[in-house]
Amino acid sequence: MTLRAVFKSWIDHYFSDEEAVILLVVLVLGFAVVIWLGRMLAPFFTALVIAFLLQGAVSWLERHGVPHLLAVILVFLGFLGMLLALAFILLPLIWNQLVGLVQETPRMFASGQQLLDDLQERYPNLVTPDQIQNWIGVAGREMTQFGQRALTLSLASLGNVLALIIYLVLVPILVFFMLKDRDTLVGFTLSLLPQNRTLMTRIWQEMDDQIANYVRGKFIEIIIVGTVAFLTFAYFGLPYSALLAVLVGFSVLVPYIGAAVATLPVAAVAGFHFGMTDQFLYVVIAYGIIQALDGNVLVPVLFSEAVNLHPVSIIVAVLFFGGIWGFWGIFFAIPLATLLKALVYAWPRGIQRRKKNEVVETLAEE
Template identity: 85%
Template structure:
């Protein structure tokens, strides 16, 4: 058996159906547009994601008898209200705490050095002066790199003011029209596809509700976990509560890894502020309770309809799509992995199963 015959058999097995070839072309074009034109079309893709999230609320109002245009206006005004609240209330608070944290970093660094010296005095056989100097040197280099990155980011952001203004103007306009004319836009996109699209329709119907529920559920999970974390940290008097709560809320985007990474800043700030005391352990235990309730109560409620993916598949999806598309890649890693799983299961068995189903229908009619 030659390589040519093997390749020919593989092509005939997977691409003998015309619809499978068209679906492959659509997928390749879609990924190519996102990869090569993603930066240029970023406002459009951002608006598309937001409109996709808000469409569920618009449909919910329509099912209760509210006209489409009025439902769109109400949801759009709520969206604008949330943006204004974040711009004038949440973001200034987080920015002020971030500035305070940067200013207090040298004092925290000195406290850490005192703690290492105390450990060396207590356990001279386990912690040597050379190890302490190595740790201090490594921490100093990391702080220097963080400072350089922050300076580079701040200088680069000066040139992005125009881009931010474009986002603030274009994104709300695009979101409004995507919600208002959603049926026309979807109809136009469907008109570009061939009439025979049974496989694509089945895959889209399978994925639509799952992706929508996942994305909306993630936003709700971020808000709930971040809010509860902020109230908990504020109750214990932990400094930088808003900044830490933001990191804890965003940590739910990365399954398994995010919770572990978010633990470090929470424990570090609590340790520097309270020392190794009862208050420190109270904060750590409360944070552990939040993570436990999120994983065992909130996630099953929000994602009861989610498909079952192996943890290895989830981590690989986060690494792969996060490396390609950054934040949005991490956010949509699980839906994209679910889409790939649906494609693998439906291709080519979905085509074969559809043919068998049609044959059964014909026989039953006869």
């Protein structure tokens, strides 16, 4: 069989069905909109994610007899309270600690250079002066690039402030109407799809519970891990506790890699502040315990409907979607990988099931 015949057989098997072709078009258009219009529609997508998170609370209140509109208002007021607390309490604290860290960086750099000199004196055969100079040169270049990025960020601060104002105004409005008119919006979206959408429904059913569990569970995991890390760092008197806790909290977005990456700044700040003392060791051990409890206790409890993906698939998805869409690509890497897996499994099964039903209907008519 020639390559052309094999390709034609593959096309006939997967795309001879009208719904399969429509599904492919919908997916291509959806990805195209996100890739080319993602920055423009970022407030909409942000509101969509937040509404998805809050819908669980609205549904819970409705199951306990609260009217829909009242449930939406209560959940929305809670969301606004969290947003105001974030804007007026947490963000200024993180910003002040970030400014303090930048101001203290030269002193930390000097301490690091002194540490390298001490290593060279203690282990002259292991650490040579040339190696120290190379390390200092690399660190200096990184510091210069960091300063340039900070300058660029400050010059673009007006645009960032305007974008933040747009988010603070548009996103809550969009979230409220997405919660209030959810049925209307879902009905309108479904009306744009073909009436016969058995394959689409099957694929959505296979991934809906997993995506809902993942997104809400990951949000809760970030809050819990970040809060515990902040309390732990503050207990040991580690400077920049809020900044480091936010970093540790968001590190759970990237499985396997995030915990390792977040270890470096935590260990560096603890090392520069405490030196190579028992206090430094206690901070590192406490951080390791937090990561161990997160991976072995918190994750199994939160993600009861576990996403059955191989670790290699998860890492590839994080690298691929994170490279395309940045933060949101990392956040939705596992749901998107789940979508692809659902497509791979449900698409051929849906086509085979439809063909079998057509054969049964034909035999029944005869």
